[in-house]
Amino acid sequence: MVNPQMVMYEEEFNQIQTVVDRLVRDANAKVVFIVDKNGQLISAAGDIDNVDTTSLASLTAGNIAATGGMAKLLKENEFATQFHEGEKANIHIQLVGNRVILVVIFDSRSSLGLVRLRVKKASEELNHIFETLLKKVQEPGADSPFAEITDEDIDNLFND
Amino acid sequence: MSFINYMAREINCKLVYYGPGLCGKTTNLQYIYERTNPEAKGKMISLATETERTLFFDFLPLSLGEIRGFKTRFHLYTVPGQVFYDASRKLILKGVDGVVFCADSQIERTEANLESVENLRTNLAEQGYSLDKLPYVVQYNKRDLPNVASVEELRQMINPTSVPDFEAVARTGVGVFDTLKAVAKLVLTELKKGGNG
Numbered sequence: 001m002v003n004p005q006m007v008m009y010e011e012e013f014n015q016i017q018t019v020v021d022r023l024v025r026d027a028n029a030k031v032v033f034i035v036d037k038n039g040q041l042i043s044a045a046g047d048i049d050n051v052d053t054t055s056l057a058s059l060t061a062g063n064i065a066a067t068g069g070m071a072k073l074l075k076e077n078e079f080a081t082q083f084h085e086g087e088k089a090n091i092h093i094q095l096v097g098n099r100v101i102l103v104v105i106f107d108s109r110s111s112l113g114l115v116r117l118r119v120k121k122a123s124e125e126l127n128h129i130f131e132t133l134l135k136k137v138q139e140p141g142a143d144s145p146f147a148e149i150t151d152e153d154i155d156n157l158f159n160d
Numbered sequence: 161m162s163f164i165n166y167m168a169r170e171i172n173c174k175l176v177y178y179g180p181g182l183c184g185k186t187t188n189l190q191y192i193y194e195r196t197n198p199e200a201k202g203k204m205i206s207l208a209t210e211t212e213r214t215l216f217f218d219f220l221p222l223s224l225g226e227i228r229g230f231k232t233r234f235h236l237y238t239v240p241g242q243v244f245y246d247a248s249r250k251l252i253l254k255g256v257d258g259v260v261f262c263a264d265s266q267i268e269r270t271e272a273n274l275e276s277v278e279n280l281r282t283n284l285a286e287q288g289y290s291l292d293k294l295p296y297v298v299q300y301n302k303r304d305l306p307n308v309a310s311v312e313e314l315r316q317m318i319n320p321t322s323v324p325d326f327e328a329v330a331r332t333g334v335g336v337f338d339t340l341k342a343v344a345k346l347v348l349t350e351l352k353k354g355g356n357g
């Protein structure tokens with residue numbers, strides 16, 4: 001297969017969640033979330049009951065993919081940072097280690113300067129965690145829980 | 161590239177609906193959206209032109225139920241079928257786990273269908289995927305129209321490798337869930353084989 005499978009284990013998940021939770025506080029953010037480049041939501045924190053994180057995740061990935069495509073055409077490295085300023089909400093998007101996307105949504109209680117500063121530190125930590133995770137996934141014996149499923153299990157899913 | 165989350169005990173897979181402009185990809189997703197229980201679906205997002213042609217993608221997240229304690233989630237995407245949106249199609253194919261090729265059965269769309277399958281093959285190859293190795297099903301859509309090619313003809317042209325194929329009328333839902341279930345099943349079967357790296 002071309003891509004190594006994306007896998008999330010409890011240990012790394014907790015580490016990532018800690019970084020994300022802290023970033024919400026340190027940056028005075030409304031919502032912080034992490035998405036992989038294919039649009040799968042990995043982690044979220046803050047006022048997440050009032051936003052559709054699944055939709056945002058897919059759109060963020062689409063956005064990064066589109067600007068990445070533009071960068072390629074311009075023979076430019078991927079644009080690692082994007083900032084969109086709204087009337088009430090602002091969105092800061094940061095590519096971390098060219099693997100995952102860190103999104104911070106904030107309002108006037110925070111500022112771009114503060115968000116940038118905190119995102120920088122969080123990115124370094126996240127990069128480290130994802131590197132470890134990737135190594136773990138590539139270790140032999142990291143079996144898929146799906147190796148044991150039967151055709152019957154799959155059929156049952158569709159019997160309704 | 162499926163995403164297995166041990167913490168949330170869920171597995172996420174990406175399905176892409178491919179095919180020529182106006183073949184009915186968006187209509188497939190709309191029908192699935194309408195006929196799925198609220199708790200099993202998220203919001204459907206359509207990035208479309210003012211004339212409702214797909215501009216970048218449609219997106220629909222679905223939960224299909226649990227296998228061995230793992231929630232199975234599928235992210236359905238459509239590509240824009242119009243020829244000049246090729247750059248966007250390539251982006252949508254990134255990380256794909258399964259493909260539905262939606263053909264327009266109308267005789268006058270024969271060439272468009274062929275071009276689109278060829279384009280699918282090329283765009284996948286560019287990213288190191290082979291259409292022959294990927295979970296893949298074919299749908300012959302718009303069977304309700306009078307000027308359609310026979311299924312045998314379509315099969316010969318579009319489905320020479322005989323992957324699972326389905327006749328459909330996406331507008332009324334005929335064949336829509338059969339197509340979805342078939343590709344979802346192939347994706348899960350692939351995971352079972354141990355797509356772990």
Ligand SMILES: Nc1nc2c(ncn2[C@@H]2O[C@H](COP(=O)(O)OP(=O)(O)OP(=O)(O)O)[C@@H](O)[C@H]2O)c(=O)[nH]1
Nearest residue numbers: 181182183184185186187214240241302329330331
């Ligand atoms: N008669 C008939 N019309 C259909 C059927 N499926 C879709 N249509 C119609 O075909 C038109 C185009 O459908 P879409 O689903 O938007 O096509 P698409 O493949 O998403 O097109 P692009 O976004 O341009 O790639 C719409 O008017 C649909 O209502 C079908 O099975 N029968």
Ligand SMILES: [Mg+2]
Nearest residue numbers: 185186213214
């Ligand atoms: Mg469409």
